[in-house]
Amino acid sequence: MKAVLIEADTISSAWSQLIYEIYKNGEEHKPDYSMSTRRLHATVAINDVDNNQINSFVPFGENLIKKYKEELTEEYAEWYISLPDDDKRKFDYCYAKQLFRYGETAYNTLSENLKNLRVGSRRHVGVLWENEVHIPKFEDQPCWIAYKLELLNETDVLLYILYRSWDAYGGFPANLPAIVEGFKKVFREKKLPYRIESLIATGWDTHIYESDLQAVEKIFKIAQLCPKCGNLTPKHALISTTKGKVCTQCKCRM
Numbered sequence: 182m183k184a185v186l187i188e189a190d191t192i193s194s195a196w197s198q199l200i201y202e203i204y205k206n207g208e209e210h211k212p213d214y215s216m217s218t219r220r221l222h223a224t225v226a227i228n229d230v231d232n233n234q235i236n237s238f239v240p241f242g243e244n245l246i247k248k249y250k251e252e253l254t255e256e257y258a259e260w261y262i263s264l265p266d267d268d269k270r271k272f273d274y275c276y277a278k279q280l281f282r283y284g285e286t287a288y289n290t291l292s293e294n295l296k297n298l299r300v301g302s303r304r305h306v307g308v309l310w311e312n313e314v315h316i317p318k319f320e321d322q323p324c325w326i327a328y329k330l331e332l333l334n335e336t337d338v339l340l341y342i343l344y345r346s347w348d349a350y351g352g353f354p355a356n357l358p359a360i361v362e363g364f365k366k367v368f369r370e371k372k373l374p375y376r377i378e379s380l381i382a383t384g385w386d387t388h389i390y391e392s393d394l395q396a397v398e399k400i401f402k403i404a405q406l407c408p409k410c411g412n413l414t415p416k417h418a419l420i421s422t423t424k425g426k427v428c429t430q431c432k433c434r435m
């Protein structure tokens with residue numbers, strides 16, 4: 182499988198570049214039970230996780246992002262595990278439950294990791310995948326399976342994220358802002374001085390579903406990556422400069 186590294190200043194730019202890369206260079210793949218995809222192995226490194234999270238071509242609105250952010254909290258995990266087993270609101274896996282109350286042991290990996298976070302250590306890992314539960318299952322396992330926190334200095338945290346399978350088009354732009362917000366909320370509530378300095382996310386199988394390819398094709402008919410910041414920008418909104426065409430934001434910064 183083709184492997185790519187995408188370096189971006191913002192989540193919006195990372196999504197734009199990733200969609201472009203998969204659309205142009207991804208390989209066709211037929212998974213055993215679900216829809217065909219175009220895929221690659223991708224690692225995405227993002228410098229600023231706070232600003233410009235959502236590109237205007239993301240296939241859903243701010244409200245859905247807000248909902249995802251609310252669902253990646255400890256309160257949500259508590260509410261979710263309080264539901265009876267046959268409750269219709271239960272779904273195949275709940276990331277908040279996996280993140281804050283790992284399995285039947287209710288072991289909060291994030292709280293435990295934050296207790297002994299120290300500069301230079303590479304051991305602050307949390308796993309959302311439960312071997313006993315997920316290996317025997319045929320489908321519907323968590324896609325996001327692990328994270329690692331690395332404290333770079335007194336305040337700056339490098340956050341690593343790992344996906345076994347990752348929907349780049351519809352999943353990525355909702356997942357990353359929600360994960361970032363979920364971690365930031367815990368830092369705030371525990372009154373810790375930490376900030377997410379940068380994020381490195383890896384998807385072992387990062388894909389666009391066949392059913393989304395037409396929508397992606399349409400995007401690239403009317404938009405392109407800004408050569409300077411890598412954000413998907415409507416072609417008509419690119420501005421000519423002495424250094425080539427750039428988006429309005431880049432033009433303002435020149």
Ligand SMILES: [Zn+2]
Nearest residue numbers: 407410428431
């Ligand atoms: Zn730009």
